[in-house]
Amino acid sequence: MKMLLPASIVNYNGTKRHTNTADRCTKSTTKLSQFTLQTFTGLRRGEILNLKFSDVDLDRKIAQIQSSVNYRVKAGKRRIIPLSDQAVKLLEARKANARCQYVFDYKGRQILGNHVTHVMKKFVLKAGLDKRLHPHSLRHSHATWLVMNRVSIYEVKELLGHSSVTMTSRYSHLVSSELHDAVNRIDVGME
Numbered sequence: 001m002k003m004l005l006p007a008s009i010v011n012y013n014g015t016k017r018h019t020n021t022a023d024r025c026t027k028s029t030t031k032l033s034q035f036t037l038q039t040f041t042g043l044r045r046g047e048i049l050n051l052k053f054s055d056v057d058l059d060r061k062i063a064q065i066q067s068s069v070n071y072r073v074k075a076g077k078r079r080i081i082p083l084s085d086q087a088v089k090l091l092e093a094r095k096a097n098a099r100c101q102y103v104f105d106y107k108g109r110q111i112l113g114n115h116v117t118h119v120m121k122k123f124v125l126k127a128g129l130d131k132r133l134h135p136h137s138l139r140h141s142h143a144t145w146l147v148m149n150r151v152s153i154y155e156v157k158e159l160l161g162h163s164s165v166t167m168t169s170r171y172s173h174l175v176s177s178e179l180h181d182a183v184n185r186i187d188v189g190m191e
Helices: 022-026 030-041 045-049 085-096 113-127 135-148 153-160 165-183
Strands: 062-065 079-082
Touching (some): 030 045, 030 085, 045 113, 079 153, 113 135, 135 153, 135 165, 153 165
Antiparallel strands (some): 062 079
8 A cells, every 4th residue: 555645745835736755855845854754754753853864774774763862762762663765765865965963954953843843733734734733643644554554563563662562552443444354364164
């Protein structure tokens, strides 16, 4: 199942609407690239804003999410996340134009979380989307897409960095129709 970012988010600045490929997203602004990578990876807002190029291994297609002096990851646990080909392509473009150690910056300085939330609210309102959407909604979209593509709830738990499957279980309701398909695969030959 191919998932696309909402075209209205991609079209936030009034430019010609285009498809949601990583190629076009990487040519856009820092903020749009940040929202796109957040959707591709499911990272929390703080995790993505504190992501440094030194945390990313593009050859191995992984990113290391860890605490730093200015930021503590949830539960304090370091984790390694795999990067999709689209995420790698976006990160390569960001690295080629890097101005500082952070993957996402504003004029060479780290972006603050409040600013990101404010900017996303502006994008959402301009696009006519549900005004309750916020940066964490991108994380939920990532998890939802994983579950809809039959990734196990345990794998989703690991990718999101949840400490228990209980937290991840909120996405399990999405697979109920697929569970019906699964039980109907059993044919014991009763007539």
